[in-house]
Amino acid sequence: MTSPLTAPMRVSFDYTRSVGPVLSKFLTGLRDQRLIGGRLADGRVAVPPPEYDPQTHLALTEFVEVGQTGTVVTWSWVSEPVPGQPLDRPFAYALVLFDGSDTPMLHALDVPSADAVRTGMRVRVRWAEERSGVITDIACLEPADADADVAAQAPATGDGEAVTGIITPVDLHYTYAASSEESTFFRGLAEGRLIGQRCPTCHKVYVPPRGACPVDGVATIEDVELPHTGTVTTFCIVNVPFLGQRIDPPYVSAYVLLDGADIAIQHLILDIPADEVRMGMRVEAVWRPREEWGTTIENINGFRPTGEPDADFASFAQHL
Amino acid sequence: MRDVAVVGFAQRQMDVFPGSPTMVELLVPLFAECYEQTGWTRSDIDFWCSGSSDYLAGRSFSFVQAVDAIGALPPVNESHVEMDAAWALYEAWVKIQTGEVDTALVYGFGKSSAGLLRRVLALQLDPYTLTPLWPDTVSLAGLQARLGIEAGLWDEKAMAEVVARSLTDAEGREYPIRSGATTAAELLAAPLYADPLRKHDCAPVTDGAAAIVLAAGDKARDVCERPAWITGIAHNVDSLHLGGRELTTSASATRAAAAVGSLDGVEIAELHAPFSHQELILREALGLGADVRISPSGGALTGNPMFSAGLIRIGEAASSIIRGEAGRTLGHATSGPLLQQNLVTVMEA
């Protein structure tokens, strides 16, 4: 067993959300520096408005503007903020009941320390300078001082188009680990070797090795070094560009059954026009210059024809 | 209803699982333990059901490779829930109730340490009005804890007592990742981390996996001297909206318990409470008396592997019956922010 290789992995996308008619009212309000709640069937006002009434299940249709000052219902102290939170210094999250609302709303409260927060304190909205109809149009909440300039907080009158969509970035960072068995394969690549492993039960050779033979449910163990030649079992010609693609189309993506392996690996076919690639074509690995090698399959640029005669269909038919 | 029992249970918990987020490597020995406990092989299992999360692993279809650990050729009858595996156990129990299958192996796994867990879980919130604020799990729990404290429903001492009991119970046990006999007074001396919470009030970030074997009727009796018969199992959900539900109680836990039937005579309750005050909420919501032993395994405060911690509570509650230590036990699982969703099962010898 070798120790697993790890590497950072990022999952990042700016999601485009259409918001529907109810949230549109709320988010349009935020853009226009107004807090808009919805009237529930039982008469209460909820901020933000739920899209559907909790009792009648009908879509909310009546909207009510509420005050921008409210009372802290409960709070917790964030001593170590994480990326994306409204403030990058310690702050409080608070559930706040805005004047005229019957349900508390969550947001960040900007105060210097936990000593400066208490349940029951009065807070008000601090609007972001640039607003587009998202919850972060409220930059945060701040203590509502009696002598604050109320005029500065006066809601603007909105006459822009209603907000119908928002963009919410989701950017997550992970530490990815390969299994111990896969790590054997990747470390082998760093040495210019192709290492498979044999299942102790069915004796099939897996490349890359597997934490569990998918037929027998036990880890592959015995290392088998494989030659750098093999047979194209099947393939497709990729003509389509896609987000995150690292290779320019058109290119051939093929299953290559390395000689001595019982399962094909997927890789690119090089040095031959795409329309001349064939099932059964014999190929060999094309390695990058040694100084560029790492623990990655990218050490191999792809596979190119060896010039040998094609393999008989029967010799690889069971690998399709 | 058919008689269905837990007849096998295996688990692993750790700070950081050093392998892949598919956790195939960890599931293989777990399944082996289940086979050893039952004397069965893969072909004796009629149905497989798992629980896991793509966002925990950071990639789509994270559960797909886990099927390799089964050794799924010839093919298997199999399903997956994007929930704690306690709900996979529920699906398997339902499947056995249809009469289509007699046995099931249920598993859950999760590598919580792969990302920043308390941040990743902000993706469980309302994507329009909450997630963009990235409220982390600990902060949300702090809001709930303070509500109860200031309403006089519990206090920091009661929370510390929960933690002290959990850590003391966990001492000497194989699986918890936090343990050590301590007292509430000692714990209260620790600094606040997310006022009103101290670090020990929050479950540790835990990697892990678990598996449970279910069997019906004679199949259960054949492989287990003292099967843990499921006499009731139910689950229920509340609204996620923080302003739309009473946060200091758990209506869904109460409803799940009511659907299970009487909890009289329950000797042990394994509660899935990732924060100390949530155990207090659950005890109240489930109506558990002072005579009920709570989470002798150490509970979630001593190890909380995401997506299997609920299944582990059921496994622990079942094991105390299988080992002959109790005659009637309760296993509980929770899912979602602030005890939003709850599952209750009662088992008997």
Next chain:
Amino acid sequence: MGKELAAVIGVGQTHHRAKREDVSMAGLCREAIDRALADAQLTFDDIDAVVVGKAPDLFEGVMMPELYLAEALGAVGKPLLRVHTAGSVGGSTAIVASSLVSAGVHRRVLTVAFEKQSESNAMWALSVPVPFVMPVHAGAGGYFAPHVRSYIRRSGAPTHIGAMVAAKDRQNALKNPYAHLQNPDTTVESVLASQMLWDPIRYDETCPSSDGACALVITDADTARSAAAPAWIHATAMRSEPTTAAERDQVNPLAGRANAAALWKQAGITSPIDEIDAAEIYVPFSWFEPMWLENLGFAEEGSGWKLTEAGETRIDGRIPVNCSGGVLSSNPIGASGMLRFAEAALQVRGMAGEHQVDGARRALGHAYGGGSQFFATWVVGATPPS
């Protein structure tokens, strides 16, 4: 088996589109749910439990969105389950919902499956770069195209078969007001003339990326008997196998064959092509019609394409396939499987509108997912199973 009878008494679906910018995720689900409840003549108060299905959470960027959706779906105060079995999820979700009834646990279950693919980009979500490896296959099309090539090689099928399927399904979609693609001009020739994306798969032979949802109301026999036109559930099956394994058949997967064998046995069907009146089969790339016809046992291995070529899979053929337009015309991934199950139910209820197969009595709903490895199917009938 002590199984209770279960039936579909309500079916609802959205108007599937590339971007449903007029609704939120909740709104999308509710469009389908409200139609299903109205069809069933029930309200949320009548529902005992809710089962939600959808494909990867990365599509919408919400972890377990059923949690935030619980209130909008009318699930609060009830049991709520979330199923995820890759592309087959819409089918397996319907099966989990039906098992809640057939197990005798609940009497009236609401199930909904959805995908709002326009919130992100499916190609991205399916190919998030992973360290140490290099994505070479370029999304689902690139994944399946080599296996289509294998099928063509193994079966000796003429290369225009895929285009015939695509033209048929797109024409069928014109009779389905909910279908995403409404292209009256699609012909075999136009499909053949479309761009080759993942050779041998052409642009017009691929499914679209859709926003959409589907909902079903599944009830016990007592409730169903008082409903207008129940679709009785005769059999359900799910089978899985690994994505890759030494010598795994990726063209005619064993799990699909095992699934079909279990399904037909449970339904008491010995000759599927004679006993099934309409089939809704998960065909995201045109060639999967002949491939699955073989895998499901409608044709001998290597001869599924002959049914397609002879026109037997048209609405007036021996085994009408995807009269709704199928996945090739609407593909909200998480809902696509449930749409197959729902369309099968509509056929035996006689409620499929312009794409109704005359006198359909028994119909198949089929879904698959992952690397052709997860299968979920059901057979529904106009009368209770005998």
